[in-house]
Amino acid sequence: MALAPAITDIELLKDHPALAALLAWNRAAVEAAKFDRDEMTVWVSAGSIREACSMLRDHKDFPCNFLEDITCVDWYPSEPRFEVVYHLLSMAKKDRVRLKVKLTSGQLTVPSITSVWPSANFPEREVFDLFGIRFEDHPYLRRIMMPEDWEGHPLRKDFPVEGYR
Amino acid sequence: MGNLTLPVIATEPGQDRTMILNMGPQHPSTHGVLRLVLEIDGETVIRVLPDIGYLHTGIEKTCEAKFYQQVVPMTDRIDYLCPMSNNLCYVLAAEKLLGLEIPPKAQWVRVMLNELTRINSHLVWLGTHALDMGAMSVFLYCFREREDILRLFEMVSGQRMMTSYFRIGGLALEPPIGFFERVKKFADRFPTNVDEYENLLTNNPIWKGRTKGVARLTAEDAIALGATGPTLRASGVDFDLRRDMPYTGYENFKFKVPVSQDGDVYARYMCRVQELRESISIVGQALAGMPEGPVKADAPKVVLPDREQMKTQMEALIYHFKIVSEGFTVPAGEVYQSIESPRGEMAYYVVSDGTAKPYRVHMRTPSYFNLQVLPSMIVGRLLADVVAAIGSIDIVLGEIDR
Numbered sequence: 025m026a027l028a029p030a031i032t033d034i035e036l037l038k039d040h041p042a043l044a045a046l047l048a049w050n051r052a053a054v055e056a057a058k059f060d061r062d063e064m065t066v067w068v069s070a071g072s073i074r075e076a077c078s079m080l081r082d083h084k085d086f087p088c089n090f091l092e093d094i095t096c097v098d099w100y101p102s103e104p105r106f107e108v109v110y111h112l113l114s115m116a117k118k119d120r121v122r123l124k125v126k127l128t129s130g131q132l133t134v135p136s137i138t139s140v141w142p143s144a145n146f147p148e149r150e151v152f153d154l155f156g157i158r159f160e161d162h163p164y165l166r167r168i169m170m171p172e173d174w175e176g177h178p179l180r181k182d183f184p185v186e187g188y189r
Numbered sequence: 190m191g192n193l194t195l196p197v198i199a200t201e202p203g204q205d206r207t208m209i210l211n212m213g214p215q216h217p218s219t220h221g222v223l224r225l226v227l228e229i230d231g232e233t234v235i236r237v238l239p240d241i242g243y244l245h246t247g248i249e250k251t252c253e254a255k256f257y258q259q260v261v262p263m264t265d266r267i268d269y270l271c272p273m274s275n276n277l278c279y280v281l282a283a284e285k286l287l288g289l290e291i292p293p294k295a296q297w298v299r300v301m302l303n304e305l306t307r308i309n310s311h312l313v314w315l316g317t318h319a320l321d322m323g324a325m326s327v328f329l330y331c332f333r334e335r336e337d338i339l340r341l342f343e344m345v346s347g348q349r350m351m352t353s354y355f356r357i358g359g360l361a362l363e364p365p366i367g368f369f370e371r372v373k374k375f376a377d378r379f380p381t382n383v384d385e386y387e388n389l390l391t392n393n394p395i396w397k398g399r400t401k402g403v404a405r406l407t408a409e410d411a412i413a414l415g416a417t418g419p420t421l422r423a424s425g426v427d428f429d430l431r432r433d434m435p436y437t438g439y440e441n442f443k444f445k446v447p448v449s450q451d452g453d454v455y456a457r458y459m460c461r462v463q464e465l466r467e468s469i470s471i472v473g474q475a476l477a478g479m480p481e482g483p484v485k486a487d488a489p490k491v492v493l494p495d496r497e498q499m500k501t502q503m504e505a506l507i508y509h510f511k512i513v514s515e516g517f518t519v520p521a522g523e524v525y526q527s528i529e530s531p532r533g534e535m536a537y538y539v540v541s542d543g544t545a546k547p548y549r550v551h552m553r554t555p556s557y558f559n560l561q562v563l564p565s566m567i568v569g570r571l572l573a574d575v576v577a578a579i580g581s582i583d584i585v586l587g588e589i590d591r
Contacts, residue, residue: 027288027520061285090412092527093553096542109538111525111553115320115412115426118433122525143415146561154249169245169590178250185254 030060040064041086042112042121049079055126065122073110073125078119081111083142088112088121091137095146096155100181102126104128106157110137127157136162154179214243218576219322221586223560225575232571237564244590252550256516257283258357260550264537265351267552269589270313273299274307274530275588276355279550281436282526282537283357286519289488293480296438301372301475302345302354303437303528306467308379309338310583311461311468315386318458318580320390322399327389334382337375341552346501359485360490373476379469385421387462400454404566405580407452414565415558418533419460420582424452430529437528441478442471456582461583474546489518515546532556532583546561554588 029112034057037043043066046054053072058065064142068076072114080088092111104126113120132134136159138144148159149168159165167174212223224565228236248267254261264279265272267463277299284291316331339349345364354361390396406416409422421428429446431439447463449456487494493512494505511517521543533555537575542550559582566578 046409061288061524063523063525067369067525071324086455091415092534093525093536093538093551095551095553097549111536111538115428115433118527141484143561146557167242169242171242178247183250185250 027061030058032056032058037064041117041119042080042088043068045083045086046076046078049076056084063120063122065124067124067126070125070127070131070134073108073123074137074140076123077110077112077137077140080117086114086119086121087116088114089144090115092120093140093152094137094144096151096157096179098155098179098181106132108134108157132156133158134161134162136165138162153177156180206230208359212575214240215519219315219586220330220584221589223579223584223586223589224442226561227572232573234567234570234572234575237567237575239560239563241560241586241589244586245320246591248591249550249552250544250579252547254353254546256545257519257547258512258516260547261356262353264552265353266268266587267420267554267591268530268532268556270310270585271304271306272350272352273354273533274535275529275552275557277303277437278357278526278528278530278537279539280357281525281528283519284486285524285526286522286541287357287488287491288520289358289486289491291359291437291486292483293438294382295480295486296548297441297475297479298360298364298484299355300439300442301380301435301472302342304471304475305338305341305372307468308465308472309335309342311465314531314580315449315458315459315521318583319390319396321580322396323582324390324393324396326587327386329387330345330382334379341368341372341375356485358488359483369476369479372472373553376469377475377557380466383462383465383469384562390458391462397455400458400581401452404570405452406566408564410565411452411562414562416533416562416582417555417558418529418531419447419457419464420436420533420559420562422447423449423456423460425450430494430534434527436526442474444468444471449485454577457581457583466589518543518545519547527553530555532588535560535588551587552591553587554591556584557580557589558588560584560589572576 036061037057043057053069054069090113092113095109097107106127108125110123148162151157152165153167153169207228207230210227210229213219214222224240226238248263264275312331312335316328319327342352343349346352391448406424411421427448444467447460449460489508494509498505499509519541521541523540525538527534535555536553538551541549542548567575
């Protein structure tokens with residue numbers, strides 16, 4: 025089974041239901057898209073993630089009713105440095121879509137989606153704790169894994185694996 | 190919509206009607222090191238704040254410093270009750286990144302061992318959950334069968350708990366001679382054992398009194414708060430990844446997905462007990478239809494060669510040396526692979542930058558999300574029901590904290 029090359033042209037992908045829904049909703053908010061290894065990824069602008077999630081949750085053709093996961097990837101030292109990754113599942117369509125938000129190191133805030141899915145509570149706290157990304161309007165943005173007085177964010181690439189000694 | 194717990198601990202004067210009660214982290218019925226800060230008014234829980242992180246070991250960070258094949262033993266240690274599910278989820282993600290095709294026999298053995306893992310995990314859950322509520326003998330019965338499963342694991346992988354038996358590209362070894370016969374013996378006997386557990390609990394008036402109508406969860410709350418697995422299905426949402434988004438050959442098996450509409454502790458108990466029966470039926474099907482053939486993919490650059498080949502063929506020796514000393518590179522990309530673990534949806538999000546070490550490994554663990562459901566279950570209920578609710582969502586703190 026050879027790997028098919030990733031498709032990154034929005035024009036070729038615009039029939040995918042999730043991307044079609046996002047494009048019809050707000051073309052300007054969609055930054056890029058990728059279809060690789062049978063998985064759909066859409067980059068949306070940081071400011072519009074909450075509205076994008078809320079729109080997809082209530083969409084009639086591709087209802088992503090379930091938030092599976094929120095995490096983050098640090099691309100240090102390149103910029104934009106962080107990518108916050110959201111995995112949404114459509115139980116009705118048995119398919120999922122990955123939304124991504126790019127963040128530069130000067131602007132580490134992204135709107136919280138706890139008002140769309142309360143399940144975002146813990147994972148957003150985890151991303152805040154381990155990567156140092158702030159979620160606006162999160163009801164209780166505090167460290168969740170590390171001790172309260174911990175300095176630094178361990179999952180960043182410039183944090184040594186063995187810690188500071 | 191499920192309501193978020195607003196963890197405001199009332200300390201202002203005039204609010205001394207209520208009491209703050211600390212439960213855990215060292216408490217036998219929190220199933221690990223979960224700490225709950227409970228605000229109670231008499232016997233009624235008003236607010237609850239789960240406090241986690243006591244077992245955080247930074248496994249995700251450690252994975253970034255390992256070769257792809259070295260990550261497999263890390264995955265066992267997240268959830269010590271279902272190591273095979275963790276192994277499977279990770280190797281499936283890595284195989285998807287590589288574009289590897291896995292031979293049918295390896296897939297069927299994986300399915301069989303995963304269902305045994307599910308039984309193993311549910312047995313520990315059932316035993317400890319019943320023990321929490323005062324039914325001592327169920328615990329002894331469950332651990333009797335669990336011991337049999339651990340012996341099977343030891344036979345096939347050399348380890349009782351931290352199996353690391355699945356490898357990227359197939360299985361570590363061919364299952365030993367006589368292994369399938371022993372599994373067959375267990376599978377033939379096990380349904381009568383489930384009858385025994387049910388005899389003790391299902392119609393037991395004390396058990397029903399402690400569980401029926403307790404810690405209710407609606408389907409809307411379950412979805413909004415991210416519950417998966419039996420916790421979700423007991424609230425009436427019919428969704429199981431094995432059936433709805435099949436992986437590793439589950440589409441070849443016939444099984445029912447137990448669903449209940451009640452959403453209480455008893456419903457979760459019934460769902461899991463029926464899952465025990467379905468799982469053992471899948472094990473039986475896997476044994477009956479076990480295909481012949483290799484248990485490793487034909488990918489010499491990724492899969493370690495057999496010992497015999499390594500000692501006799503130059504090429505195999507070179508590949509062996511290279512895989513062990515410098516790993517194998519994985520094409521750049523990212524995958525999100527999810528499976529139905531005993532507790533719900535477990536997923537690995539693996540990002541590759543084209544080198545021999547994963548750039549990022551993230552685990553979406555079911556307990557982490559199922560724990561978020563807890564406050565909406567127990568707020569307004571009696572303090573004694575907190576223990577029943579914690580037991581019923583079947584959390585493992587190792588995979589919550591990672």
